[in-house]
Amino acid sequence: MIERLREEADRILAELDEAEAGLERLVIARETVAEILNGPVPRAETAVTATDAGPMGLMVVPRRREGLSARVLPEEYQRLLAVLVAGAAGGPMRARDLTVALGREAVPAKIECVRSMAKRLVSRGWAVADQGLFTVAGTSVAATAAG
Numbered sequence: 001m002i003e004r005l006r007e008e009a010d011r012i013l014a015e016l017d018e019a020e021a022g023l024e025r026l027v028i029a030r031e032t033v034a035e036i037l038n039g040p041v042p043r044a045e046t047a048v049t050a051t052d053a054g055p056m057g058l059m060v061v062p063r064r065r066e067g068l069s070a071r072v073l074p075e076e077y078q079r080l081l082a083v084l085v086a087g088a089a090g091g092p093m094r095a096r097d098l099t100v101a102l103g104r105e106a107v108p109a110k111i112e113c114v115r116s117m118a119k120r121l122v123s124r125g126w127a128v129a130d131q132g133l134f135t136v137a138g139t140s141v142a143a144t145a146a147g
Helices: 002-038 075-090 095-101 108-123 139-146
Strands: 127-130 133-136
Touching: 002 108, 075 095, 075 108, 075 133, 095 108, 108 127, 108 133
Parallel strands: none
Antiparallel strands: 127 133
16 A cells, blocks of 8 residues: 555655646746847846745745746745755755755654655755765755855
C-alpha cells in the first residue's frame, strides 16, 4: 500500500511540475505581450514574487536563472534555502535535519513535506541533492539568498 501511495504521489508531483512549467510559460507570454503593447517592462514588475500563487493556491517556485534573487521564492522556500545556506559549512543536510532547523516537529508528515520542498528547489536549480542529502546549488545562490 505504501508503495502504491508513493507511486501516486510521484505521479501527482510530475503533473504539478508540468502545470508549473505551463504557468511559467504563461508568465513569459504575459511579459512578451506587455512589451509589445507598452514597450519594455522592467523585470521587477513582471518577475514572479513570493506572494504569487498558482492555480488552487499552489506556491510558484521559479526556475533559477542568472541574476534572479532568492527573494522571488515563496517565503517558506526562502526559509528553506536560508537553512541550506547556513548549513553549507557543515555539509549537506537530510530532510529530517532541515525540518528541525525550520522549527517543525520531526514527524514523518512534516519531514516528507520539507523533503518535497527541497526536491522542488533541486528541480528548479536552487539546490542540489545527492543520496537524500541536500545542499545549496552554488555560491551565486548563497549570495542571492543571503541578500
